[in-house]
Each structure stands twice: as structure tokens, then as C-alpha cells.
Amino acid sequence: MDYAPEVIAARLLDVMEKDVLPLTHQGVNSGAKVFGAAILKKSDLSLVIAGTNNEIENPLWHGEVHTLKQFYERPGEKNTKDLIFFSTHEPCTMCMSAITWAGFDNYYYFYSHEDSRDAFAIPHDLKIMKELYGLDAGGYHRQNAFWKSFYLGDLVAASPEARRAALQDQTARIKTEYDRLSNVYQSSKSANAIPLN
Numbered sequence: 001m002d003y004a005p006e007v008i009a010a011r012l013l014d015v016m017e018k019d020v021l022p023l024t025h026q027g028v029n030s031g032a033k034v035f036g037a038a039i040l041k042k043s044d045l046s047l048v049i050a051g052t053n054n055e056i057e058n059p060l061w062h063g064e065v066h067t068l069k070q071f072y073e074r075p076g077e078k079n080t081k082d083l084i085f086f087s088t089h090e091p092c093t094m095c096m097s098a099i100t101w102a103g104f105d106n107y108y109y110f111y112s113h114e115d116s117r118d119a120f121a122i123p124h125d126l127k128i129m130k131e132l133y134g135l136d137a138g139g140y141h142r143q144n145a146f147w148k149s150f151y152l153g154d155l156v157a158a159s160p161e162a163r164r165a166a167l168q169d170q171t172a173r174i175k176t177e178y179d180r181l182s183n184v185y186q187s188s189k190s191a192n193a194i195p196l197n
């Protein structure tokens with residue numbers, strides 16, 4: 001897999017907007033959080049599966065783990081070395097371990113842990129890292145013996161100028177929609193039974 005940054009950024013932004021967001025609309029309407037994920041083939045960047053958070057059913061069904069659950073329940077290819085993992089938000093420690101145990105050698109994410117804390121009022125990722133492992137924000141190994149992780153904003157920034165503006169426009173459009181969904185979740189969360197809501 002050797003895609004130019006603008007190619008992979010454009011494809012993942014499209015998947016986030018057109019495949020993950022519609023599922024997340026439904027999820028947030030059911031009372032779940034805004035976090036989603038998708039799995040794509042490295043060979044042609046086609047979508048294998050998209051998913052979203054379902055903590056209303058089970059507090060372990062974060063967007064990533066719920067997507068992996070559905071990925072393994074469906075028939076078809078399961079060689080994760082040939083696949084890309086995309087997470088709308090930088091995975092929590094449970095999810096990054098799940099991605100590791102599933103054998104992926106990569107993940108890409110749109111929002112950082114700091115965004116989850118500051119823009120989404122979900123501080124649990126960073127708090128768990130600090131309380132369990134003593135790590136501050138940015139303190140884990142974003143590249144390690146198992147995988148490399150990539151922040152989508154870095155790929156957009158590395159894109160050629162002729163393509164960058166369109167990618168930045170799409171990024172802004174996606175953020176506006178997530179802000180709206182986050183407000184819906186935050187205003188309803190006092191009524192749910194999710195342990196870390």
C-alpha cells in the first residue's frame with residue numbers, strides 16, 4: 001500500500017461522511033455516543049464494513065469494537081494485514097488493543113484524544129491512560145512494533161495545495177455535523193446507563 005496522502009485522506013473523509021455518519025445518526029438517536037469506525041481494503045480502498053458505537057446495548061461496543069464484532073460475524077475475507085482500520089476518534093486503550101489483537105498493522109483517525117476531551121466532553125480515553133498507565137496526552141507510542149497510526153489532519157496538511165482546500169472544506173463540513181451530534185448526545189446522556197458516559 002503506497003497511496004499519496006491526498007488519496008487516502010480523500011477516501012477516508014468520504015467514508016466518514018457517507019458511510020459512517022449515517023450510521024452514527026441512528027446511533028446517537030438511540031442514545032449512543034458519536035464514535036464510529038470503518039474497515040477498508042488496502043488494495044483499492046473499497047469499504048469492507050462501517051460501524052458505530054452501540055454502548056446502549058453493551059458498554060464495550062465502542063465504535064471500533066462494535067465494527068470489529070460485525071466484521072468477524074460476516075462471511076468473507078478476514079486477513080487484517082490486507083486491511084485499513086479507520087476510527088473517527090483516536091481509539092481508547094480498549095479499542096487500540098482490540099485493533100492490535102485483531103492483527104491490523106495500522107489505524108487512521110480523524111479526531112485526537114484531546115479533541116474527544118475538549119470538543120466532545122469525553123475525557124475518559126485520556127483519564128484511563130493516565131490512571132492505568134501513567135501516560136499523559138500523546139504519551140503512547142503512535143508507531144510501534146504492531147502498527148503505525150495516522151492522524152487524518154496530518155495527511156490533509158501533507159496534500160498538494162491544489163487538493164488541500166477541498167479536503168479542508170470537507171473536514172470543516174464533517175466537524176459541523178459532529179458538533180451537532182455531540183450536542184444531541186450530551187443533552188441526552190444523563191438519561192442513559194452507560195458507566196462512563
Ligand SMILES: [Zn+2]
Pocket residue numbers: 062063064091092093094095096
Ligand atoms: Zn474505545
